[in-house]
Amino acid sequence: MTDSKKKRMSMLDSLAAAGTSSAPGSMMSSNRALRSARDAVDAHHVWELDPVEIQDERYSDRLDPKDVHDLRASIEQNGQTVPILVRRHPTDPNRYLLVYGRRRLEAIRASDKVSKVRALIANLDDTAALRAQVSENTGRRDLSYIERALFAQELLDSGFGSQAQIAEVLNVTRSAVSMSVSVAKAIGTALAHAIGPAHGVGRPRWEALAKELSDSRIDIDELSQVALDVRAQAVVSEQAGGDPKVDPSVAAFEAVARHIKKSVSPTLGKKPRSKTTALVIDGTPVGAIKRSGRALRLDLTDVDDAFAEWLDARAQEVLEELHDRWKRET
Incomplete structure (x- = not known):
């Protein structure tokens, strides 16, 4: 040669x-x-x-x-x-x-x-x-996390191969591909492109954003515009002598996350109201269940000691049975 x-x-x-x-x-x-x-x-x-x-x-x-x-x-x-x-x-x-x-x-x-x-x-x-x-x-x-996630979704949707084959190509586990695809679908191509690659924003924050987005039901076009506005402002700031180290796509991600939180939160400055429901056994009040935000508190103040001991010993089992029942009914 x-x-x-x-x-x-x-x-x-x-x-x-x-x-x-x-x-x-x-x-x-x-x-x-x-x-x-x-x-x-x-x-x-x-x-x-x-x-x-x-x-x-x-x-x-x-x-x-x-x-x-x-x-x-x-x-x-x-x-x-x-x-x-x-x-x-x-x-x-x-x-x-x-x-x-x-x-x-x-x-x-x-x-x-x-x-x-x-x-x-x-x-x-x-x-x-x-x-x-x-x-x-x-x-x-x-590649950033969201770029890999969208790449995996595109490969899967185009019929390139199974999740296992895509995992091999991307040199990750199959479970990582499955999670990435679910995040990519929740975020959506339009919003992801509006935000940009956001290098440095890892999997946990993208997963949290996807969950908040799913819970909020907020309009994707509205969020995309928020991201695009922030990125445009970053470009203008950089041209005017601003900090060139600021990543416009990271700023866009954070702006979208703040916008979602603000949209799903109650009126600014007010705490969410708590809800209390009295509990009765055989016609006799025995306590109350109180819900505030995502917290749920059970207070039993007037029950038989034997029943209290029984419930205390089986609380985890009873909770799991109730959770299974909830999943079946919903």
Whole structure:
């Protein structure tokens, strides 16, 4: 193998090695996917392709792709240093399908100075191409929780495979895929796109937002507008010299969460009223049950000592029986 060919073949090896220090526990699967793509490359040389010959039919895994303006300027000034990866179109010999490198492809498409895109061509099926796409992206920058959740939902809805197969591709457990899909469905694509990736907002907060959203029955369009307004304000603030470290999508997430809480809370400044119901046994008052907010308190003040001891010993059992009865009836 010539030195130039070795150099070209090592490009994907370099990608496979990227990011190992930041996510050592998940990189074994990523490395395998990228090395499989590397082994499938038709690496006689790096091809120069017309961007119009390349189609991007991949599953979307980014909510807020970075602007390609700066990348276009860099490529126009310094050239395209890292090739994209494409695979041959299954029916059209004159076209290619993008595996990864979307931002580089878009930057060159938008340029009036660079007309060709440098690309490696690999022989990959749909599954292998998807694995390479996921591995290359997560090796460079981890997807946020909601991006992974929407990605998993799209794969499931499109018939790509079972939850177990999707879990293998994403290098997570099946239960994690199941929970992610439920969160994605509760949040909805429109609201998720309005909020953005919200890097740093993890699974527990997205799950809490999904539950609050389900309980509130608030209009999704209203929440989406809240998110979009906050993100627009963040852009204006940054242009005016504001803190560039503030993530607009995180600010949008927090604004939506506050809006939901405010909408479902009682009148501001007033505590929710408590409700007390008297309890009677054989016609004799024995206490009361009091509900305040989400708390439920049972006070038995005048019952037979033997019954009190019996109930005390079996309280957990009785509670579970009542809960099962509630589930059956509702």
